[in-house]
Amino acid sequence: MKLQIAIDRVLLDEAKVLMQKLAPEADILEAGTSLIKDYGVTVLDDLKEEAGGAQLLGDIKTIDEGAYEFKQGFRHGADILTVMGASSIETLQKCYDVSEGCGKDMMIDLLECTPEKTSEIVHFPHAIYCLHTSVDQGATANPSGDVLAFKKAFPGVRRVAIAGGINLQTVAGLSAAAPEIVIVGSGITKANNPIDAARKFRRVMAETCKSSM
Amino acid sequence: MKLQIAIDRVLLDEAKVLMQKLAPEADILEAGTSLIKDYGVTVLDDLKEEAGGAQLLGDIKTIDEGAYEFKQGFRHGADILTVMGASSIETLQKCYDVSEGCGKDMMIDLLECTPEKTSEIVHFPHAIYCLHTSVDQGATANPSGDVLAFKKAFPGVRRVAIAGGINLQTVAGLSAAAPEIVIVGSGITKANNPIDAARKFRRVMAETCKSSM
Numbered sequence: 001m002k003l004q005i006a007i008d009r010v011l012l013d014e015a016k017v018l019m020q021k022l023a024p025e026a027d028i029l030e031a032g033t034s035l036i037k038d039y040g041v042t043v044l045d046d047l048k049e050e051a052g053g054a055q056l057l058g059d060i061k062t063i064d065e066g067a068y069e070f071k072q073g074f075r076h077g078a079d080i081l082t083v084m085g086a087s088s089i090e091t092l093q094k095c096y097d098v099s100e101g102c103g104k105d106m107m108i109d110l111l112e113c114t115p116e117k118t119s120e121i122v123h124f125p126h127a128i129y130c131l132h133t134s135v136d137q138g139a140t141a142n143p144s145g146d147v148l149a150f151k152k153a154f155p156g157v158r159r160v161a162i163a164g165g166i167n168l169q170t171v172a173g174l175s176a177a178a179p180e181i182v183i184v185g186s187g188i189t190k191a192n193n194p195i196d197a198a199r200k201f202r203r204v205m206a207e208t209c210k211s212s213m
Numbered sequence: 214m215k216l217q218i219a220i221d222r223v224l225l226d227e228a229k230v231l232m233q234k235l236a237p238e239a240d241i242l243e244a245g246t247s248l249i250k251d252y253g254v255t256v257l258d259d260l261k262e263e264a265g266g267a268q269l270l271g272d273i274k275t276i277d278e279g280a281y282e283f284k285q286g287f288r289h290g291a292d293i294l295t296v297m298g299a300s301s302i303e304t305l306q307k308c309y310d311v312s313e314g315c316g317k318d319m320m321i322d323l324l325e326c327t328p329e330k331t332s333e334i335v336h337f338p339h340a341i342y343c344l345h346t347s348v349d350q351g352a353t354a355n356p357s358g359d360v361l362a363f364k365k366a367f368p369g370v371r372r373v374a375i376a377g378g379i380n381l382q383t384v385a386g387l388s389a390a391a392p393e394i395v396i397v398g399s400g401i402t403k404a405n406n407p408i409d410a411a412r413k414f415r416r417v418m419a420e421t422c423k424s425s426m
Contacts, residue, residue: 009281034281037273040253060250063274063297064324064347068222068247084276086299088325090349111277112301114327134277136303 006185008032023052025198048077055079066094139165147177219398221245236265238411261290268292279307298326352378360390
């Protein structure tokens with residue numbers, strides 16, 4: 001499992017400091033939607049410099065104008081960009097084509113997607129499908145159950161991520177479900193000591209992986 | 214009917230010039246999603262100065278973190294902000310509460326919303342409901358039919374807007390449907406003479422209104 005740390009709703013200077021500190025602890029560093037909307041997509045250029053060896057994900061939440069937004073995002077340094085599963089199939093296809101053309105990754109945010117809609121959009125083989133509970137709805141109660149149910153419903157999907165209020169207790173339960181990516185935001189960034197918190201997540205994730213072997 | 218002119222996918226300097234020129238011809242000037250994502254929400258402050266007597270709409274397409282994004286948008290000078298109908302009910306409620314608290318307007322973008330989802334979110338009395346065909350899908354074939362069908366399906370909704378490839382021919386057919394707002398983008402901004410094009414739209418809309426009286 002990879003650890004993606006999401007940085008959101010902070011000033012740019014604080015985001016840069018957090019990225020620099022957390023880069024050694026993260027597989028993927030996420031520039032949250034608030035950073036994109038507050039500062040514009042060029043914020044990715046600034047943050048890329050702090051990301052070290054971690055991949056940089058821009059949570060741009062595209063829902064229309066797929067080619068334009070994805071070209072902008074990759075041009076400004078993102079390795080992975082997000083598009084809403086709620087978009088039209090045409091928008092998803094355009095985002096996928098740009099991603100494939102750039103040799104980069106597309107993450108499909110399944111926020112509020114019905115099973116019917118999801119079944120129409122699971123045919124992008126390299127895409128990462130992100131199970132996502134809205135910040136405005138609070139944490140997902142059972143991330144492990146969510147991932148297992150998704151994998152059962154859509155066995156053809158290879159790449160799965162999970163986001164939404166993940167904490168140390170719920171991450172420990174993810175061994176059987178084994179998503180490719182676990183996304184943690186305030187559970188790390190709002191901790192008294194974010195580096196320490198990230199290390200705790202990594203440790204629990206490593207133990208979780210070992211126990212499932 | 215009000216004319217909303219959407220400015221999208223241009224550099225900020227060009228957007229400012231366009232807004233200044235088009236302000237006398239528009240009821241509402243829209244800072245398109247590309248401007249928000251390219252430059253950040255503070256672009257609204259810059260554009261507000263050019264909007265003259267027209268209202269400024271920020272097409273921020275919120276889909277999560279409703280209160281945060283709406284507070285940011287109104288703080289930076291927007292009169293109207295957009296939220297996706299595809300959001301969770303909780304997100305829509307938070308956006309609505311902020312809008313009402315600020316005495317500003319919320320526009321719900323119904324892009325890709327099913328009738329079932331739409332029926333769950335038509336209870337915000339002051340919200341503007343925007344029927345929207347994706348840029349990536351091309352123009353709506355029958356905007357007048359779309360508005361009439363929506364009003365018939367959801368008779369309780371008072372405020373309706375329509376967007377997606379509206380041109381002089383289709384706008385002329387909107388008299389019976391009579392949406393509150395008609396949104397035109399490239400039909401005006403990409404014309405050889407945008408001011409002239411905007412005036413043509415206004416003239417056709419005025420004749421359309423007269424003919425329906």
